[in-house]
Amino acid sequence: MAVRAVRGAVQLDRDEAEHLLDSVEELLVEMLKANELSLDELISVLFTSTPDLVSEFPAVAARRLGMGDVPLMCAQELAIAGSLPRVVRVLAHIETPKSRQELRHVYLRGAVALRRDIAQ
Template structure:
């Protein structure tokens, strides 16, 4: 079993608590499904949010999905001029038998434009 990092991001339409929880839950669930993961496979998750998102901690959505024993942390994304607004990113460290080349990184909604080179994109619009 190897330790791998899985990346992902989603863009919110608006900064509301319910929308934040829905979009982050969707992102975490899609990362799990795309890589055949269960909660017990996760070592930790780092979430970042752009400075225009203040309605809720992204990690709270993962807690609601059952990530009660997984270390989670939230941080502020760098404020780079011209960067995409209302984006939550994640980097999860997981235990998996997948080779690094088979790990699927998940970018949803407008965030799909961030790393088309890295991921198979999914849009739930």
């Protein structure tokens, strides 16, 4: 097994707690599904959110999905002029036999614009 990282992001329509949690849950489920991962294969997950998202911690969504024993951390994304607003990004460290090239990174809604080259 190798240690790898899977990325993802979602752009929200608004800064509202339940919308944020539902959107992050959707992203995490899609990331797991796209890479055929179980919760046991997660090592840790880092979340960042743009400074305009203040209604809830993205990690709460992971806890709601059963990631209670997975180390989670939230941080604020850099406030760069002209950057995409209302975005939660995810970097999940995993154990997998897959190569880097086999991994699928998931970008939902407007976040596809962040990485059109690798977005699923």
